[in-house]
Amino acid sequence: MTAASIRARVRAEMTAEIKAVARRHLETDGANLSLRAVARDMGMVSSAVYRYFASRDDLLTALILDAYNGLADAVEAADAAVKDRGQLRARWLAATRAVRHWALATPAEYALLFGSPVPGYAAPPDTIAANARTAAVLARVLVDGYTSGVLSAQPGEGGGRWPARPAKPLAPTVRTDLVRAREGIAAGLPEELILTGLTSWIQLFGLVSFEVFGQLNNVIDARDAFFDEQMEMLADLAGLPERASV
Amino acid sequence: MTAASIRARVRAEMTAEIKAVARRHLETDGANLSLRAVARDMGMVSSAVYRYFASRDDLLTALILDAYNGLADAVEAADAAVKDRGQLRARWLAATRAVRHWALATPAEYALLFGSPVPGYAAPPDTIAANARTAAVLARVLVDGYTSGVLSAQPGEGGGRWPARPAKPLAPTVRTDLVRAREGIAAGLPEELILTGLTSWIQLFGLVSFEVFGQLNNVIDARDAFFDEQMEMLADLAGLPERASV
DNA sequence: TGTACATCAGTGAACGCGCGTTCACTGATGTAC
DNA sequence: TGTACATCAGTGAACGCGCGTTCACTGATGTAC
Numbered sequence: 001m002t003a004a005s006i007r008a009r010v011r012a013e014m015t016a017e018i019k020a021v022a023r024r025h026l027e028t029d030g031a032n033l034s035l036r037a038v039a040r041d042m043g044m045v046s047s048a049v050y051r052y053f054a055s056r057d058d059l060l061t062a063l064i065l066d067a068y069n070g071l072a073d074a075v076e077a078a079d080a081a082v083k084d085r086g087q088l089r090a091r092w093l094a095a096t097r098a099v100r101h102w103a104l105a106t107p108a109e110y111a112l113l114f115g116s117p118v119p120g121y122a123a124p125p126d127t128i129a130a131n132a133r134t135a136a137v138l139a140r141v142l143v144d145g146y147t148s149g150v151l152s153a154q155p156g157e158g159g160g161r162w163p164a165r166p167a168k169p170l171a172p173t174v175r176t177d178l179v180r181a182r183e184g185i186a187a188g189l190p191e192e193l194i195l196t197g198l199t200s201w202i203q204l205f206g207l208v209s210f211e212v213f214g215q216l217n218n219v220i221d222a223r224d225a226f227f228d229e230q231m232e233m234l235a236d237l238a239g240l241p242e243r244a245s246v
Numbered sequence: 247m248t249a250a251s252i253r254a255r256v257r258a259e260m261t262a263e264i265k266a267v268a269r270r271h272l273e274t275d276g277a278n279l280s281l282r283a284v285a286r287d288m289g290m291v292s293s294a295v296y297r298y299f300a301s302r303d304d305l306l307t308a309l310i311l312d313a314y315n316g317l318a319d320a321v322e323a324a325d326a327a328v329k330d331r332g333q334l335r336a337r338w339l340a341a342t343r344a345v346r347h348w349a350l351a352t353p354a355e356y357a358l359l360f361g362s363p364v365p366g367y368a369a370p371p372d373t374i375a376a377n378a379r380t381a382a383v384l385a386r387v388l389v390d391g392y393t394s395g396v397l398s399a400q401p402g403e404g405g406g407r408w409p410a411r412p413a414k415p416l417a418p419t420v421r422t423d424l425v426r427a428r429e430g431i432a433a434g435l436p437e438e439l440i441l442t443g444l445t446s447w448i449q450l451f452g453l454v455s456f457e458v459f460g461q462l463n464n465v466i467d468a469r470d471a472f473f474d475e476q477m478e479m480l481a482d483l484a485g486l487p488e489r490a491s492v
Numbered sequence: 493t494g495t496a497c498a499t500c501a502g503t504g505a506a507c508g509c510g511c512g513t514t515c516a517c518t519g520a521t522g523t524a525c
Numbered sequence: 526t527g528t529a530c531a532t533c534a535g536t537g538a539a540c541g542c543g544c545g546t547t548c549a550c551t552g553a554t555g556t557a558c
Contacts, residue, residue, distance in 0.1 A: 002522090007521075007522075010534095030362060030365040034510080035511080035513090036510070036511060044534095044536090045535070045536055045537065046513090047512095047513075047515090047535080047537080048534070048536075050513075052534095055512080055513080056513095111362035114459070114461070115361045115362030115459070116277075116357035116358075116361030116459060117459055120274075170475070171468065171475065174471050174472050174475060176467075176468070177465065177468055198466075199449070202453050203448060203449050203452060205452060205461075206451060206452015206455065207448050207452070213362060213363055215360070218374070219423065219427060219444075220423045221423055222419030222420045222423055225417040226420050226423070229416070229417065229420060248555090256501095257501090280545090281544080281546090282544060282545075283543090283544095290503090291502070291503055292544090292546090293504085293547080294501070294502045294503075296545095296547090297502070298501095302545065
């Protein structure tokens with residue numbers, strides 16, 4: 001290993017450590033992260049951090065990007081762990097549970113991504129792509145179900161427990177949005193299924209946010225069971241078939 | 247009017263003005279509200295604010311409480327404006343739209359209530375009661391439907407477009423939570439309907455949070471139409487009958 | 493009605509603190525010949 | 526292999542700022558007799 005690459009590796013390790021310390025600070029201080037406090041914890045002088053990040057906002061951006069990718073990694077891994085790819089309901093449950101577990105394990109980072117926007121801070125466009133990774137995992141469950149013929153365009157027709165929703169035409173403006181959403185993430189899916197997926201996406205993050213942000217306190221104590229029931233209900237709505245062996 | 251009560255009135259007006267200025271600051275600074283900045287805007291010296299609020303946290307608490315009550319006022323008014331109390335679907339739509347409009351009109355206050363918790367700040371218990379007012383309006387739609395016989399215990403049986411959900415027993419721990427939730431807010435409602443209400447509550451706030459916090463950017467442009475469709479879907483799920491005249 | 497006293501709103505200075513960022517610097521580590 | 530130079534990480538002092546809160550004070554407004 002050349003001397004230069006050693007230096008590069010040390011630099012990478014320092015960068016990672018700064019981010020790790022900053023993540024710990026997020027836990028207690030929220031988004032008003034202090035560069036000086038991070039430097040103190042690292043035993044350096046505050047100006048030394050500028051060798052690694054050009055500004056406080058740059059550090060925050062790095063944390064946000066890491067968080068999106070950390071979430072996506074967890075969700076992708078959970079989905080991939082279901083070996084029988086045809087077990088759509090198991091995949092749905094595994095992926096959504098991964099979202100919840102990641103959020104509960106790292107609530108401050110979750111808040112950074114899905115909580116109140118930090119005033120005066122604009123997230124760079126890379127974060128959009130990172131966020132899409134997670135959405136893509138969930139969308140793929142529907143896409144796989146549709147292309148394999150298990151799911152039909154009208155949710156419920158394909159063997160789920162909910163009969164088909166009475167055909168009610170979508171508002172054209174909404175249909176336009178859904179068509180656009182199909183481009184990036186849900187190739188080939190009929191609009192009705194995209195709508196189902198979007199509804200589930202909202203319910204999933206609505207529920208996780210409620211739990212992480214304390215809105216479920218004194219309301220729901222059986223958090224695990226409640227979450228699973230909600231996710232099963234969404235699977236019913238989408239028409240995902242029951243598991244082969246229960 | 248006695249001299250003393252004039253003084254009291256002036257005091258009340260000053261208190262209200264301080265809160266109004268502070269609300270404006272929330273819009274740009276988020277939850278890290280600065281007492282000094284508020285005082286500057288009022289043309290006073292910062293220590294003068296202490297005649298009205300014992301600390302920065304006290305001011306924040308007052309804003310939070312006002313926000314909860316402002317939301318509840320709006321929602322109650324919207325529901326009450328539906329003169330035919332039997333029009334459950336119209337009431338549901340009016341009340342949920344009021345939540346959304348309040349949130350879009352005052353996003354900073356919405357974020358204070360439903361966004362990331364402010365680190366190191368614990369909301370006093372009065373806020374729980376204020377929050378319950380809003381929940382009660384939505385619950386009352388279901389209660390009215392149930393006690394008048396329009397809604398049945400199994401959502402969908404009472405005339406909605408969704409057939410009854412196949413009887414799947416609730417986890418006992420979840421059932422316990424639902425029974426407790428019934429105490430405060432949804433007297434007499436069967437567990438299945440409480441669950442439906444809670445699901446709707448989550449979807450409603452999940453969607454509004456997504457919109458207010460920017461998660462819908464570049465995804466859904468037809469915000470009004472999308473919201474209404476989601477709310478209609480929830481009404482379907484609960485079994486609320488179609489409107490008499492469409 | 494008039495006066496002595498009490499209450500209260502607002503002032504201005506100060507305390508002690510933390511922050512992001514810049515800048516000239518030291519000394520170690522790497523590179524080129 | 527040895528030396529002269531360039532790169533780079535980290536230091537320490539400083540700038541200019543804002544913050545919450547306390548405290549002794551002034552002067553106006555209200556109250557009691």
